[in-house]
Amino acid sequence: MKIRIKFRKYGNLKYIGHLDVQRFFQKAVRRAGIDVAYTTGFSPHQIMSFAAPLGVGLESNGEYMDMELNSFTDCQDIVTRLNQACVEGIEILSAVVLPKEAGNAMASVAAAGYTVRFREGREPEFDWQNRIASFYGRESIPVTKETKKGTAEIDLKQGIFSMELRGDTLYMLLDASSAGNIKPQMVIEAFLSDNQDTLKENALLITREETYTNIGTPDMPKLVPLEAVGLETAYE
Amino acid sequence: MRGRMNKLALSDDILMKIEKPARYIGGEVNAVVKNKDEVDMRIAMCFPDVYEIGMSHLGIQILYDMFNRLDGVWCERVYSPWVDLDAVMRKEKIPLFALESQEPVRNFDWLGITLQYEMCYTNILQVLDLSGIPLLAKDRGEDMPIVIGGGPCAYNPEPIADFFDLFYIGEGETQYEKLISLYRLCRRDKLGRKEFLRRAAQIPGIYVPMFYEAAYHEDGTIASFTPTEENIPPVIVKEIEKEVSSTYYPKKPLVPFMRITQDRVVLEIMRGCIRGCRFCQAGQIYRPVRERSLDMLKEYATAMLKNTGQEEISLSSLSSSDYKKLPELIDFLIEDCSKNHVNISLPSLRIDAFSLDVMQKVQDVKKTSLTFAPEAGSQRLRNVINKGLTEEDILNGAALAFEGGWTRVKLYFMLGLPTETEEDIRGIAELSNKIAATFFETVPKDKRVNGKVQIVTSTSFFIPKPFTPFQWARQCTKDEYIDKAYLTRNAIKEQLNQKSIKYNWHEADTSVLEGVLARGDRRISQVLLKVYEKGAIYDAWSEYFDNEKWLSAFSECGLDIDFYTTRERGLDEIFPWDFIDCGVSKDFLKREWLKAQKEEISYNCRKECQGCGAIRFGCGVCFEEHYDDNTPCWS
Structure with missing residues (x-):
């Protein structure tokens, strides 16, 4: 199942680049105990896709990230858990479940x-x-x-x-x-x-x-x- | 943590102009932010190098966690601003700040600086200078932070003695609480800076340079080194944590936003090393070996991974293969971590069937290389340095590895070791060649990936360090070092399999200076001041190291580099660091130095006690039963 996370990036975290935001989420998802799916192979990585890279120095109220889950509780639970795993400067705003045919965040x-x-x-x-x-x-x-x-x-x-x-x-x-x-x-x-x-x-x-x-x-x-x-x- | 975002010390204009602004904003996962009004002790812990290096250091994470567990204490971090920000801060007169509160370090109670390598010494001056703290301890007024040094280089604090109010010698877990209580008491009773330092000097492990005086012979060697006041101890015994399984260790290590050098959870499995390689300072100063319990390690590994979300865990010790319950620990990690997609990184393992089997489970064989550290090219010289590893061990290990699918091998050697001959150096090339040959003998043609093997042979220059059996040794000159590197290179070119061997060597200028700073005395402080005035910082970074500045600083101070490096030291010479008792006796080191010259080896601590003196700490390997451990040192 694929879900789409919407988040804010604000304040001091505007100095964090796009790659660091990706790395931040890879770890935050693990801290939050979200059952994210991994690719197979010798160095598996989380199945995640970020919508549009945001330049250093910009803030955002509308960032998106998709991830593939193995199991799912409910959207509000994911928002709550991810927010607990976040720091000041990144706030999860919503989570929605994507229909199967939806394209990934970046391509969309x-x-x-x-x-x-x-x-x-x-x-x-x-x-x-x-x-x-x-x-x-x-x-x-x-x-x-x-x-x-x-x-x-x-x-x-x-x-x-x-x-x-x-x-x-x-x-x-x-x-x-x-x-x-x-x-x-x-x-x-x-x-x-x-x-x-x-x-x-x-x-x-x-x-x-x-x-x-x-x-x-x-x-x-x-x-x-x-x-x-x-x-x-x-x-x- | 919400609602606590700090106003940054640097303006947006500056942050948008400099490289990697993430170095300076704090706010990382697991960073500790306390309410200023509820603390009475502000400590800034500094690693005097750039953020990515400093954040990778385990020791600071341990102390950060320890201090922040204490009531009323808030410990923050500070690192060297990179050269771009350094220039801006000087120009705009912005005081150096700590990451968490973004407040000037100058307003803190203590500034603790970890001393991990000698080439960071000018960065200490950078940190003090940018903070607005007088560089010399004697010039600091009552309102200035107490500047504290600790870490391995504090075992010879003399070259930087003038810049520190006090040094903490040994492991940090034991005496800081006492030191904090004393500080609070002195502050409450308004006893002043000097009285605090006087009383601090009576706490075990604390060295306060201002209460000691060195006198010199005409030839420049030390005649005496004595306390200037009564009640100041003439000898400082290093501090040691005896209960390593029940002491401080972070369960919530910091997680940086940006990529750092060691971007993983670090599990320190033991302190010390049983091996006693004669060039190795860590192998002596962290004696005796103390293992953390398997239960503790399991608990902390699980907690740290959960609290950080890190994808990798690394075992840390001087020689992980010597951890007795390593198989059980690795089984646990594989079982428990791999299912959560955590990579396991296993540095410093001896190469045998067990470790290769483990590595195959946790690594992609095709992508990793195996590391061997023979350190010397011939068996004779390996006996001199007490590195028990034999050619047979190495070749057998290599053959096993090649059978297991590895095709890349890294070899580490040192050039300029005591008694070294041309033949020993040629041995480096020959051993590299034999390892390549082993590949071709072991792996049939049709099974060779890309048809080849890659041997990377690296040499560093041997630098004699205090508190090692080689502390008496003569260090090579720059020209000697370079000649040895050329000899190695040429010898490698003569080998049959030279195309499979890549050779790297280290720069010689920095090695000479590192040697001076390592075995220097108090007079070196003025050279450091001078070279810093000339603009030297980031000497550990080859792109910023400027040898000319150093050479002129030495000559302006009237000090001779050769006195500290190439001079033969007599067995009875008083060394600048002799007033520190690192746990092993000078007699033991002397015995080892003499044995080295006779090419005699010494057994490891588990097999036979060598009477180094560390038994007096009453813990660790000294109280285990001896058994016939014939394994050599691999790390």
């Missing part, structure tokens, strides 16, 4: 929602709140993206699903699929550059608010949180 990711704030004194030099609409309204936003093989020209606009001011923070829904992942900082850099400004060092406070999967079609996407494809009780 289509988009992620972020809130972005500027640190005090590091705000843009222009009236940025009022320029979002015109930036987001552009037909295309060509940028140069650094890749492993060098640089590539991409159209950022294709990967920005929404961008709006919410109170004093900027909300963005961005492509987070493995093929088209867009980092929030890239969008802000393009936004500032569009307004003849440059991003100051370590200027952004970014929180990933949710990670989404597409239950529609590529042409008619319907984005729902990753946890929405599961149930709170075991499937019959």
